[in-house]
Amino acid sequence: LSILIINGPNLNLLGKREPDIYGEDTFDDFMIHLKGKFIDADVTLEYYQSNHEGELLDKLHEVGFDYDGIILNAGAYTHTSIALADAISAIKTPVVEVHISNVHKREAFRHHSYISSVAEGIIIGFGLKGYELAVEYFI
Numbered sequence: 001l002s003i004l005i006i007n008g009p010n011l012n013l014l015g016k017r018e019p020d021i022y023g024e025d026t027f028d029d030f031m032i033h034l035k036g037k038f039i040d041a042d043v044t045l046e047y048y049q050s051n052h053e054g055e056l057l058d059k060l061h062e063v064g065f066d067y068d069g070i071i072l073n074a075g076a077y078t079h080t081s082i083a084l085a086d087a088i089s090a091i092k093t094p095v096v097e098v099h100i101s102n103v104h105k106r107e108a109f110r111h112h113s114y115i116s117s118v119a120e121g122i123i124i125g126f127g128l129k130g131y132e133l134a135v136e137y138f139i
């Protein structure tokens, strides 16, 4: 199985960014943990991050007809981007939407997601563990 994790804007700052909300682990450290966890599974895990909406679209187009699964945390673009939703509809690879924090406990503008209605499923509020659960789903 080939799985790509895509993180959107500001998620390069994990570990430094509002650690009370997003935790103290960097995503690079988490990827080491994740790869170790699934070392015996027949799965290739890759990670891509961008702060640019167009680059996130390009990446979805690039992998979205070949990979078996995409795990997407679109950050704040979740709440704004019809273009990302259209890209997910356009591609073949199923997308699991992940959010580290429980967005429904937070500001009202985080309660709506353009991604949810085109995602295969949604994992929200379980911290970085959510990415692990998404990998398990694809396996």
Ligand code: DQA
Binding pocket: 009, 010, 011, 073, 074, 075, 076, 077, 078, 098, 099, 100, 101, 102, 103, 110
């Ligand atoms: C987030 C939630 C979004 O509302 C926010 O803009 C983020 C991170 C999360 O993982 O909890 O950047 O997607």
